[in-house]
Amino acid sequence: MTEPAPSPEAASGPPPSSGAIVTLDHVTKRFPGVVANDRVAFDLFPGEVHVLLGENGAGKSTLVGMLSGLQTPDEGGILIDGREASISSPARALELGIGTVFQHSMLVPSLSVVDNMALGGSWWSRPDRTGIAARMAAVAADIGVRIDPHARVGTLSLGEQQQVEIVRALMRGSRVLILDEATAMLTPKGAEDLGALMRRLTALGIAVVFITHKLNEALAFGHRITVLRLGRKVGEIAPERLEALGPAAATAEIIRLMFGTGDRKAAAEGGARAVRRRVSAPPLLEIEELAVDDMAVPVSGVTLSVAPGEIVGLAGIDGNGQKQFAEALAGQRRLAAGTIRLGGEAVERLDVGGRRARGLSYVTDDRLGEGTVGSFPVSLNLLLKQVGKDPFWRNGFERPEPIAAHAERLVGAYDVRTPGISTPIGKLSGGNIQKALLARELTGDTRAVIFAKPTYGLDVQNIRATRQRIREAADRGLAVILISTDLEEVLELSDRIAVMSRGHVVGMVDNDDAARARVGELMSGVGA
């Protein structure tokens, strides 16, 4: 049961003697600088789909990592059938009856289903393909799926590949199945089929842990729901209560648990744009019907405009096309359709350099891979998009003096902590690399800028400094698009918030007092 304002203690769930197959007894897992799971108590009962919900970074993968033997807790214990157990490796997890199906298939696409089944099973050292196929057919029939044992895995749909993985886990004796964002890559029909399969598994007494970002799936397929937030369990809704609440009240409760009620006053004191500015100037950056189709989640029909001095946040769960959208805007990815206008001028046919020269900048989240060349000095990295251009190059020759002067100026202005401007940028800390990127992208004739997850992986001080730069950029009149999976960040900085889901903008919300709840709903696939 969930209290209105649950504390971790209140949310600790029933005692381990209650018939759970698996119990996490107040487990804590820390990574440098973050408590990924903070005294989390979690019970998994036979015959139930237990849904794990939470924003990006809430701690879901860490929790299931401890169940599947990929992580071990720093504190707290794990009980299986009420007895202390140590899940020291994925192999040990399988021995204990815990199988995991990940979002991306772990099968070998060039092999047949049967040959995949034969892989890694030590007792099948000389694989008895006929025997395996027969056992497979029996398990598949038990759970109501049809799989051709001789099909090459690469020819199967993602949904079918997951079915193969589920059958394989059951053949190895799993009583617990963990489905980690298993529907993320599936078509709506594939997700529905997986939901129906989960229900059939539970009817056989199997316990399922199901991670999803979609509330409708959680409600349609789940018996019990646990919500994590910033590493803590903030609520558990037991089956009876879930039933009693009904979908609408359950949705409202889950959204409140996942995203919080927020304290805008505190946020404002922490440096939020306290008064949302009404930006009435004509748009500076106009994107119309933009489409990108060269990836798994195609982006289409994105129409968005940003006024000078305005920050438009682009919220959404990771992997919904935000990154591809940003790359398409910056000129790094081919547009399938649409127009991009900057100050009234069409720029969609220009390459990266051409757009940059018109004043369109992009601060990537891939700081070391895409944003900088690690082995190059800081000075050249500060000019990466102006290589060959006057005054830094003349007649094809590099001009050390203006390059150095430019670098010294930016290093000073952006407080990049480096031994010198000739230090390879790869030797700097993440925070300092980000400062250098901001320096490069925000100086010169920049008029509009796209930030992709600008504070991802930074420490608190660098997060604060980066957010300040973003505010300053808008205050200087730049049109800003801020892509972030961190809802607090989006709420803190944006004037308006667009929500992206499955490659579409599913809603645009003014950043007022109702924004948190509305954005939370849109991110969870409610009311889109």
Ligand SMILES: Nc1ncnc2c1ncn2[C@@H]1O[C@H](COP(=O)(O)OP(=O)(O)OP(=O)(O)O)[C@@H](O)[C@H]1O
């Ligand atoms: N191996 C690791 N090293 C350092 N930090 C980690 C590691 N794994 C997770 N974290 C951090 O722990 C926190 C919880 O991450 P986790 O992946 O468990 O969240 P999640 O809810 O699964 O998120 P998502 O929905 O994005 O997958 C995050 O702050 C993350 O950055």
